[in-house]
Amino acid sequence: MPASADELVALLDLETLDDDLFRGRQPDTSLQRVFGGQVAAQALLAAARTTDPAYVAHSLHSYFLRPGDTSVPIIYDVERLRDGRSFGTRRVAARQHGRPIYFLTANFQRAEDGFEHQDAMPDVIPPEEGIDLGAMFRARGSxxxxxxxxxxxxxxxxxxxxxxxxxxxxxxxxxxxxxxxxVNGELSDDPLQHLAAFTYASDMTLLGSTLVPHGVHVTSPGMQVASLDHSVWFHRPFRADAWWLYDQESPSASGGRGLALARVFTQDGVLAATVAQEGLIRHRG
Known part of the structure; x- marks a missing residue:
């Protein structure tokens, strides 16, 4: 996987094969399947490549269909569903070995003024006082x-x-x-780069929140965990290379599935995005 911000940017850059057809590269990784955040971010970028830059992504909705193969590139086929005066819509099929592995629908909007309100950010410790995830793994004996x-x-x-x-x-x-x-490094000032980098990171920890009451983790023995779908609503511009709070909760787990919701706040309290994901959380004991 990318070891720096520069490698992340390179991973998310797409090769144009033809009109509305793109190829995404794979990272050097020991993972057995493609990370969901990677395919979601690359699909969002493919959709944006076919959209007027005056329109900015405000939402994406997607389904993970099959595990991705980390040894071959991913082909992204974009369908232009609508180009209106205020909104544009794209559907993206991600394929490997001739079969779809992921579908994304993204909506884009031309900037406009309107009503404004938002939830308040919860009172939390600053990032400098948080526990690094590597240190947390060591504390667990993982x-x-x-x-x-x-x-x-x-x-x-x-x-x-x-x-x-x-x-x-x-x-x-x-x-x-x-x-x-x-993001552990500095990105450019391109807003799309920040949306894509955030989308990449947004898939990483959500399902962990669905397991909190059950005393297990995504890496616990016997756990089979996989993202099934993923949705993001982008409310306000923000930088993915500045600290953002991922305020996650799971209102329900049942039938081997867990639902996770998250609010995303910048460090100064701006509600920047909302994320929802349902995933497989199967324990094979």
């Missing part, structure tokens, strides 16, 4: 510390706490997790 540091070095992630440890008690919401995250 054997995944070296893998984390090798595969995810492009991201700086600090845990604030969960509903089991570190967050105020709230019996009405038993599955909560908060983290500070940023």
């Amino acid at each position: 054997g995944n510390t070296e893998e984390w540091e090798r595969e995810w070095a492009a991201l700086d992630v600090r845990s604030v706490g969960t509903s089991r440890s570190g967050l105020p008690e709230d019996p009405a919401r038993p599955a909560r997790a908060r983290l500070w995250i940023r």
Whole structure:
């Protein structure tokens, strides 16, 4: 996986094959399947490449269909569904070996003024006081510390706490997790680069929140964990290389699936995005 911000930017850059047809590269990785955030970010960029730059992505909705093969590139086929005066819509099929592995629908909007309100950011410790995820793996006695540091070095992630440890008690919401995250390096001033880098990172920790009440982690023995779908609403511009709070909670787990919702706040309290994901959280004991 990318070991720096520059490598992340290079990974998310696409090769144009033909009109509305792109190819995404693969990173050097030991993962057995393509990371969901990678294919989501590359698909978003493919959609944006076919859209007037005056229109900015405001939402994406997607489904993961099959595990991606990390040994071959991914082909992104963009369908132009609509180009209106205010909104444009694109559908993207990501394919490998002639079969779809992921579908994304993204909507883009021309900037306009309107009503404004937002939730207040929760009171949390600053990122500098959060626990580095590598240190947290070591504290758990997990054997995944070296893998984390090798595969995810492009991201700086600090845990604030969960509903089991570190967050105020709230019996009405038993599955909560908060983290500070940023790209570990400096990105350009291109807003699309920040949206893509954030989309890449947004898939990394959500399903962990669905397991908080159950005393297991995504890397616990016997766990089979996979993203099934992923949605993002982009509310306001922000930088993915500056700290953002990932305020995650899981309102429900049932049938081998867990639902995670997250609010994304900048360090100065701006609600920048909202994310939703359902995933497989199957324990084979």
